Amino acid sequence: MNGVIVASTTAEKSKKRNPGESKGFVEEMRFVAMRLHTKDQAKEGEKEVKQPEEKTVAKWEPSVDGYLKFLVDSKLVYDTLEKIVQEPAYPSYAEFRNTGLERSASLAKDLEWFKEQGHTIPEPSSPGLTYAQYLTELSEKDPQAFICHFYNIYFAHSAGGRMIGKKVAQKILNNKELEFYKWDGDLSQLLQNVRDKLNKVAEEWIREEKDHCLEETEKSFKFSGQILRLVLS
Template identity: 65%
Template sequence: MAALTFLSVPRAQSPLDRAPPTRAVNAVFRVRPRTGFLVVAASRRLVAAAAAPAASAAERDKPFIEEMRAAAMRLHTRDQDRGGEKEAPMEPPVDKWEPTVEGYLRFLVDSKLVFETLEAVVHRAAVPWYAEFRNTGLERSEPLKKDLEWFRQQGHTIPEPCAPGITYASFLEELSVKDPQAFVCHFYNVHFAHTAGGRIIGKKVAEKIHIQKELEFYEWEGDLSQLQQDVRAKLNQVASGWSRAEKDRCLDEMEKAFACSIDLRRHMFP
């Protein structure tokens, strides 16, 4: 998804631009001393002109994580989020899913493979700043391992990873080497989507397939909001060293990241 590009178009300089504010306003008084609205209009133009550079500076200083969140929100519909812009959702509403235990297990197995891949990439840190995302507290491969063991003890057969998980994991490995900024977009989406909509999905699916257990996949050690804030700070820190083109490359990958995550969930809806 393309990020917004801000263009600066030169314009002809007006007399008001060249003159100091007080002289410009006094000129209006001398020409039309009884026409008060002209004075107000001139003053408003001067205030707006003075404020414009400050607004541009604020835009440049906006934390990059806010841009990432805005890019993600635009992929929701208004029913899903107030900031949504999609005409139609990218997947059916959870209430219309018809999950089975077998399908849910395939989702958990594929999710485990994806989280293992993300964790392995940042642990190796072939790109040095990947190391910033080690041991964030949002890692999910170990909790998923414990959950799958619990299902096995209940008599369920644990499947091998399926095509969606294998394909996504392989894609992440390749992306982490060839396109680090795009990889970070997937890292962000996988972790933060799970802490938000993923928890809602987990609860509703568990109700539909009658799981009488709170899975560790949906539990975090410590304060989740603080863990999230710490990762946001790391993302902002890393992105502060990127060019505008590199930031835009990260944002452009958001729709692909959404599509890959939805592919993992297809095990649970028709």
Template identity: 55%
Template sequence: RTSESPNETRRNTERMFASHACLSSAAAFTARRVPTKTGAKRGAASPAASRHTTIRAQTGHGHGESAAGGGGAATAHGHGHGAAMGDRRPGEKKGFVEEMRFVAMRMHTREQAPKEGKAEPAKEAKPMAQWQPTKEGYLRFLVESKAVYDAMEAIVASGASPMYGDFVDTGLERAEGLAKDIEWFCETYGMDATVADGPGAEYADFLRDISKTSPPEFICHFYNVYFAHSAGGRMIGRKVSEMILDGKELQFYRWDKPGGLDAMMTRTKAKLNDAAEKWSREEKDRCLEETGKSFELSGKLLRLIA
């Protein structure tokens, strides 16, 4: 690849941090929940229909629905949909993983995802020029991230839901690699790793609770945490390493099992699609609606770095 000058590396990293800092505000894009109501009045939209309408709006479906009765809502791209088509989710024909991907991509900014990003960039707490990773911040990020991955791995091994067993030993697990990285960090730089008591611990507690009460919502976090790390997370890791670790590649960003990362992700996607086949449409929508919370909690972790 073409080498970057130090200034280019810094600018690219700043752009990534700046765009990832929008995750908390972008969470509002999908975090709205539609309360379930009982005893709905005749003629009123059912809870499921309300939820579906919310999901369509949240995913940026592009259908500017109006009160054009009769043959279905008029759409922004010039044709009407009947009720059956109106209930379709973007990506639904390709499987539920594609639905999750579509929702997640809509929560990125145009800078992060030029074709699909819809979220508005957040106003920065710091000017971009001040986004400078630190070893102390990065070590804390690793420690807090390990709390999240420890929780994920323990949850799928717990058998709290029959579906979780399919997600044991996918090859995407990160806790063991993080433990090695934290040990290397402390030995190399003479630093002490604190106990996770910040955003990672908060996220881990949240995951343990939600995994017992709503497996579909937990699966949303499982998908977003692992798959985001394999993409944007890897880029951030490389850039930060170039800036403060002399290019050291951490275990957190290595997938060494046979077949490599692509094979692991393909197998895991197939398992996610199989699991979702057993869900009702309402359960699928609850999973999609959890995307905002996943982005919010992951964003808190990323902000530890700088």
């Protein structure tokens, strides 16, 4: 009798689906990411505000120097991601070449603009260097975890990142819109194309690999948060 109960419980567990699972793996990643947002950052957010960068952007006091540090470290991360997919350690990464979401060239133009305004462009700092090294190492040995970071970096920038860019521009850049926040073509379509590719790649993974990818989300937020905090330094 006990054996029957155990078997039925196991069957129930395997039937129990993750939030969003029926819509594809990207929706599962989105659900996990949303839980790590605060209510200020997203309607579905559940996290309490603890770090300075988690406060509502209206309360931020950004400086041009801090923002430049953020842009330089962000560029290093995007350079690293673009290099990884161009020279893939795993064939699946090649799916993510030339998606239209790339930010490296845009950031290079923005940094050039700041230079023309007389600002000194800093060298990359610890948050960017640490994250870039982590992504490089991860991409060589742990494709599922790497894909988690790839998704969260690009998709977060297209949503909350744009909102932050707009608010910071209002406060310190006289509303100038940087290239970092512009895309060639319809952004929603570019994102959908990448969603489709991510879902396709994840179809090859077993459930444990998918769960392993989802578990990496918190680290992705931690690394990105450290870079974002530079805006306020």
